[in-house]
Amino acid sequence: xxxxxxxxxxxxxxxxxxxxxxxxxxxxxxxxxxxxxxxxxxxxxxxxxxxxxxxxxxxxxxxxxxxxxxxxxxxxxxxxxxxxxxxxxxxxxxxxxxxxxxxxxxxxxxxxxxxxxxxxxxxxxxxxxxxxxxxxxxxxxxxxxxxxxxxxxxxxxxxxxxxxxxxxxxxxxxxxxxxxxxxxxxxxxxxxxxxxxxxxxxxxxxxxxxxxxxxxxxxxxxxxxxxxxxxxxxxxxxxxxxxxxxxxxxxxxxxxxxxxxxxxxxxxxxxxxxxxxxxxxxxxxxxxxxxx
Amino acid sequence: xxxxxxxxxxxxxxxxxxxxxxxxxxxxxxxxxxxxxxxxxxxxxxxxxxxxxxxxxxxxxxxxxxxxxxxxxxxxxxxxxxxxxxxxxxxxxxxxxxxxxxxxxxxxxxxxxxxxxxxxxxxxxxxxxxxxxxxxxxxxxxxxxxxxxxxxxxxxxxxxxxxxxxxxxxxxxxxxxxxxxxxxxxxxxxxxxxxxxxxxxxxxxxxxxxxxxxxxxxxxxxxxxxxxxxxxxxxxxxxxxxxxxxxxxxxxxxxxxxxxxxxxxxxxxxxxxxx
Numbered sequence: 001x002x003x004x005x006x007x008x009x010x011x012x013x014x015x016x017x018x019x020x021x022x023x024x025x026x027x028x029x030x031x032x033x034x035x036x037x038x039x040x041x042x043x044x045x046x047x048x049x050x051x052x053x054x055x056x057x058x059x060x061x062x063x064x065x066x067x068x069x070x071x072x073x074x075x076x077x078x079x080x081x082x083x084x085x086x087x088x089x090x091x092x093x094x095x096x097x098x099x100x101x102x103x104x105x106x107x108x109x110x111x112x113x114x115x116x117x118x119x120x121x122x123x124x125x126x127x128x129x130x131x132x133x134x135x136x137x138x139x140x141x142x143x144x145x146x147x148x149x150x151x152x153x154x155x156x157x158x159x160x161x162x163x164x165x166x167x168x169x170x171x172x173x174x175x176x177x178x179x180x181x182x183x184x185x186x187x188x189x190x191x192x193x194x195x196x197x198x199x200x201x202x203x204x205x206x207x208x209x210x211x212x213x214x215x216x217x218x219x220x221x222x223x224x225x226x227x228x229x230x231x232x233x234x235x236x237x238x239x240x241x242x243x244x245x246x247x248x249x250x251x252x253x254x255x256x257x258x259x260x261x262x263x264x265x266x267x268x269x270x271x272x273x274x275x276x277x278x279x280x281x282x283x284x285x286x287x288x289x290x291x292x
Numbered sequence: 293x294x295x296x297x298x299x300x301x302x303x304x305x306x307x308x309x310x311x312x313x314x315x316x317x318x319x320x321x322x323x324x325x326x327x328x329x330x331x332x333x334x335x336x337x338x339x340x341x342x343x344x345x346x347x348x349x350x351x352x353x354x355x356x357x358x359x360x361x362x363x364x365x366x367x368x369x370x371x372x373x374x375x376x377x378x379x380x381x382x383x384x385x386x387x388x389x390x391x392x393x394x395x396x397x398x399x400x401x402x403x404x405x406x407x408x409x410x411x412x413x414x415x416x417x418x419x420x421x422x423x424x425x426x427x428x429x430x431x432x433x434x435x436x437x438x439x440x441x442x443x444x445x446x447x448x449x450x451x452x453x454x455x456x457x458x459x460x461x462x463x464x465x466x467x468x469x470x471x472x473x474x475x476x477x478x479x480x481x482x483x484x485x486x487x488x489x490x491x492x493x494x495x496x497x498x499x500x501x502x503x504x505x506x507x508x509x510x511x512x513x514x515x516x517x518x519x520x521x522x523x524x525x526x527x528x529x530x531x532x533x534x535x536x537x538x539x540x541x542x543x544x545x546x547x548x549x550x551x552x553x554x555x556x557x558x559x560x561x562x563x564x565x566x567x
Binding site: 005007009010012013014016017018020021023024025027028029031032035090093096098099102103105106107108109110111112113114115116117118119120122123124126127128132133134135138141167171172175176179217221224227228230231234235249252253256257262265266269270272273276277279 | 302305306308309313317319320323326334336337339379380381383384386388390391392393402403405406407408409410412413414415417418421437440443447473476497500504508519521522525547551554557558561562
């Protein structure tokens with residue numbers, strides 16, 4: 001009976017949301033595709049002309065673009081495994097019984113980094129990592145390490161981005177994996193604990209299979225978010241020094257907003273979007289198979 | 293033999309937990325203490341741990357540097373976009389949870405995919421369009437653009453919530469002769485309030501934190517607090533105390549909301565991949 005719903009009713013319920021997302025999500029996208037087919041620079045608008053796929057060709061053969069993609073991939077490949085390892089450790093500790101109050105407090109403090117305004121993380125990084133006045137260098141001094149020029153040196157700046165990415169997103173990974181661990185039926189876990197003393201065997205054969213969905217979710221969400229990463233490196237280093245921390249979103253922002261070459265920036269953005277959508281589809285195939 | 297070993301393991305676990313908490317919280321501690329330092333104290337080498345705190349930075353940023361105005365802008369934008377997302381999103385979520393129609397799966401996919409679209413893809417076309425329409429540097433432009441992430445969150449979380457409400461309630465109401473809209477409005481929506489609350493808090497947090505759209509679309513009058521905070525970095529003499537005071541003002545509301553919704557924050561960030 002409920003299944004019979006008139007088309008008009010469905011339209012009334014869904015129409016406004018669909019229209020809104022078409023307006024703010026799809027229309028600008030189509031406009032970006034249109035602009036990406038033009039030689040369009042804000043400072044030379046009079047010389048705008050249709051150039052077809054030329055911008056795409058420029059982007060695909062542009063070492064700057066691929067270097068930024070490479071940096072983004074490097075960041076992902078270094079920081080995500082560390083986040084997974086630390087996050088798994090934290091999740092397993094939190095999942096064990098005992099010290100309940102302590103664990104509740106830890107869980108609450110884990111929520112803080114990932115909710116923090118990303119731009120503020122970049123500002124905090126600047127203040128704490130300063131070579132002379134920064135508290136991190138002071139602490140390194142206590143264990144006998146000379147002050148490090150985090151922001152001014154290309155390699156160190158990259159390391160600094162990795163450190164702050166780990167600070168902000170390890171808690172996220174830990175909490176996602178903790179939620180995954182709580183899907184393991186307690187009877188099975190207890191039975192396994194009686195069978196063997198080895199924590200590793202329990203983890204490998206009892207807990208890990210239940211963690212697979214969470215692990216895949218973490219991997220793909222971290223991929224998407226690394227491709228989106230803009231606020232933190234932008235506020236910390238503006239992509240510098242040189243282009244050491246110019247990740248893909250920072251590069252696109254620079255080309256469009258600071259070089260005013262919106263045609264080219266649009267082409268870069270569309271190519272990045274294609275990569276993202278490919279990954280999103282992969283993700284959806286894993287998780288959103290069934291509706292109802 | 294077993295008891296001391298177990299106690300030692302417990303100690304190790306306790307220490308590890310303290311280390312995790314310290315790792316998470318220390319940057320906030322440093323942010324707040326730096327915000328209470330004068331520029332002279334903030335530039336001490338080595339950094340000062342004990343000093344006489346002052347609220348001068350807060351006073352200055354709020355009333356002299358327009359941070360107060362930018363915080364109000366942030367509140368206006370985050371509240372309006374959240375309200376709009378709830379108004380548009382809850383009926384859509386109800387339809388996805390209750391009605392059967394062709395293309396439902398695809399529509400669902402499309403809503404969720406927005407989680408993956410980088411704002412940098414939309415920022416420039418929207419910049420050009422808003423300039424044409426005279427919407428540049430207005431709250432409205434930001435409110436509308438933030439729907440790209442607030443609306444999917446409301447739809448996702450509320451669809452889940454509506455599904456958990458027994459269908460028998462709807463069926464009974466149909467027998468009473470209630471219209472679909474009436475059932476949604478008077479029966480299901482009140483029962484779905486927990487989901488509406490959670491998704492509102494998450495939309496608020498994500499809108500409040502957003503920087504890229506704000507930075508490109510609202511350079512002056514409608515400038516939001518994160519965009520304001522980064523302007524302090526320009527220039528030679530970086531005012532550390534003021535930057536940290538602004539950061540503290542920005543971060544405190546989101547942290548409070550995050551703690552309130554702590555159980556659901558992960559769900560919001562994963563768009564439901566994890567319950």
